[in-house]
Amino acid sequence: MGLLSILRKLKSAPDQEVRILLLGLDNAGKTTLLKQLASEDISHITPTQGFNIKSVQSQGFKLNVWDIGGQRKIRPYWRNYFENTDILIYVIDSADRKRFEETGQELAELLEEEKLSCVPVLIFANKQDLLTAAPASEIAEGLNLHTIRDRVWQIQSCSALTGEGVQDGMNWVCKNVNAKKK
Amino acid sequence: MFISLWEFFYGNFFRYWMKWILRQMTGKCELQRIFDTCVGAQRTHRIENSLTYSKNKVLQEATHVMQSEVDKCIEDIMKEKNINPEKDSSFKICMKACLLQISGYKQLYVDVENERKKPYDSDNLQHEKLLLKLWHLLMPKNKLKARISKQWADIGFQGDDPKTDFRGMGILGLINLVYFSENYTTAAHQILSRSNHPKLGYSYAIVGINLTEMAYSLLKSEALKFYLYNFVPGIPTMEHFHQFYCYLVYEFDKFWFEEEPESIMYFNLYREKFHEKIKRLLLDSNVALTLKI
Numbered sequence: 065m066g067l068l069s070i071l072r073k074l075k076s077a078p079d080q081e082v083r084i085l086l087l088g089l090d091n092a093g094k095t096t097l098l099k100q101l102a103s104e105d106i107s108h109i110t111p112t113q114g115f116n117i118k119s120v121q122s123q124g125f126k127l128n129v130w131d132i133g134g135q136r137k138i139r140p141y142w143r144n145y146f147e148n149t150d151i152l153i154y155v156i157d158s159a160d161r162k163r164f165e166e167t168g169q170e171l172a173e174l175l176e177e178e179k180l181s182c183v184p185v186l187i188f189a190n191k192q193d194l195l196t197a198a199p200a201s202e203i204a205e206g207l208n209l210h211t212i213r214d215r216v217w218q219i220q221s222c223s224a225l226t227g228e229g230v231q232d233g234m235n236w237v238c239k240n241v242n243a244k245k246k
Numbered sequence: 247m248f249i250s251l252w253e254f255f256y257g258n259f260f261r262y263w264m265k266w267i268l269r270q271m272t273g274k275c276e277l278q279r280i281f282d283t284c285v286g287a288q289r290t291h292r293i294e295n296s297l298t299y300s301k302n303k304v305l306q307e308a309t310h311v312m313q314s315e316v317d318k319c320i321e322d323i324m325k326e327k328n329i330n331p332e333k334d335s336s337f338k339i340c341m342k343a344c345l346l347q348i349s350g351y352k353q354l355y356v357d358v359e360n361e362r363k364k365p366y367d368s369d370n371l372q373h374e375k376l377l378l379k380l381w382h383l384l385m386p387k388n389k390l391k392a393r394i395s396k397q398w399a400d401i402g403f404q405g406d407d408p409k410t411d412f413r414g415m416g417i418l419g420l421i422n423l424v425y426f427s428e429n430y431t432t433a434a435h436q437i438l439s440r441s442n443h444p445k446l447g448y449s450y451a452i453v454g455i456n457l458t459e460m461a462y463s464l465l466k467s468e469a470l471k472f473y474l475y476n477f478v479p480g481i482p483t484m485e486h487f488h489q490f491y492c493y494l495v496y497e498f499d500k501f502w503f504e505e506e507p508e509s510i511m512y513f514n515l516y517r518e519k520f521h522e523k524i525k526r527l528l529l530d531s532n533v534a535l536t537l538k539i
Contacts, residue, residue: 091404106414
């Protein structure tokens with residue numbers, strides 16, 4: 065490391081901390097996504113009871129990612145984690161068409177929450193590695209995403225398993241961290 | 247720094263000088279001396295180390311010996327080490343017991359890993375049968391109205407089809423759940439009804455699958471060695487792995503209610519605490535973990 069780069073490091077401001085909330089139905093792939101972000105092994109994943117949290121450095125940000133279990137029984141606890149959220153990431157299993165309605169309803173309820181008002185939302189259309197996965201455009205239409213007007217939003221197709229599309233989504237996150245309308 | 251220097255010199259020089267001096271003094275090789283001084287898991291563990299770090303190929307490979315070739319392998323070792331069967335008649339018996347335990351542990355991991363890698367498959371009749379068996383064992387009085395049903399949540403699965411809950415643990419998770427319910431039915435019913443506690447409750451099946459992961463990762467990291475070497479005199483099998491799983495399920499439930507967590511949302515915190523507790527117990531070479539009901 066040269067003298068210049070050391071000086072530059074000293075000068076640069078400490079990483080801005082960002083609170084990211086990862087929600088979605090059970091089996092959407094939230095924990096796989098979290099582990100993929102943290103570059104951890106994804107072969108031994110079990111259903112999440114409660115929550116997992118990990119911190120990831122990205123583009124000058126310290127992303128504190130909260131992955132909350134998606135099972136119906138613990139969805140009432142989701143609201144305990146809303147406070148001070150900078151970005152909401154909502155994960156959908158694109159191959160589970162039978163539950164599109166359920167996942168759409170949960171998302172709609174989240175967007176109504178006062179504590180999450182104006183929080184930018186990224187929707188991951190996950191599991192695109194499966195042949196039966198619906199394309200992101202179809203999901204966007206089915207969930208009427210175009211009617212969202214009170215915040216910035218984005219839908220990104222991805223596969224948490226292979227990692228494809230995940231980085232694109234996170235780039236959007238970093239760009240929109242400060243887009244929360246006060 | 248000093249420690250790594252010491253390790254380097256010890257591993258490369260001192261160990262061999264020491265062994266040579268001791269050999270001259272006692273007239274016995276290291277393996278024989280271990281049999282003279284150690285018993286139980288400690289004995290197997292030290293024999294394993296001695297073989298693994300040996301420069302002799304025959305000894306090194308003995309830790310991977312197949313069950314059918316154990317006798318021949320022991321003969322080769324005795325030849326290499328000039329051990330006279332008449333002078334040391336117990337060597338053969340002791341060595342056989344140790345080798346079966348050592349290579350058996352490695353084989354057990356392979357077997358467990360094979361089951362874990364098999365995903366739950368709804369088109370596989372055996373898998374489906376096993377799943378329904380779990381329901382009947384846990385809910386003998388309630389009929390399952392349909393294969394896809396909200397009722398699965400009553401035994402602690404997340405949604406209306408349990409198949410997605412097995413995930414990274416595959417069919418191993420289901421086999422474990424069924425084994426506990428079948429062999430400790432009364433305890434399973436008690437734990438299931440406790441898991442429905444309004445405040446301290448947890449999802450029975452999901453927690454079970456999480457504990458399969460714990461048992462699996464302990465086996466993989468070799469943390470179960472002392473336990474299995476003490477518990478199983480010969481070759482450890484799947485049965486012994488299931489027994490350890492049962493111990494975890496029973497003890498975790500006790501632990502959870504003793505700790506009185508604020509809510510299920512703190513599960514991972516207490517899971518880690520429990521994991522640390524078990525790891526500490528497993529470090530003792532005299533460890534014996536048995537399910538006492």
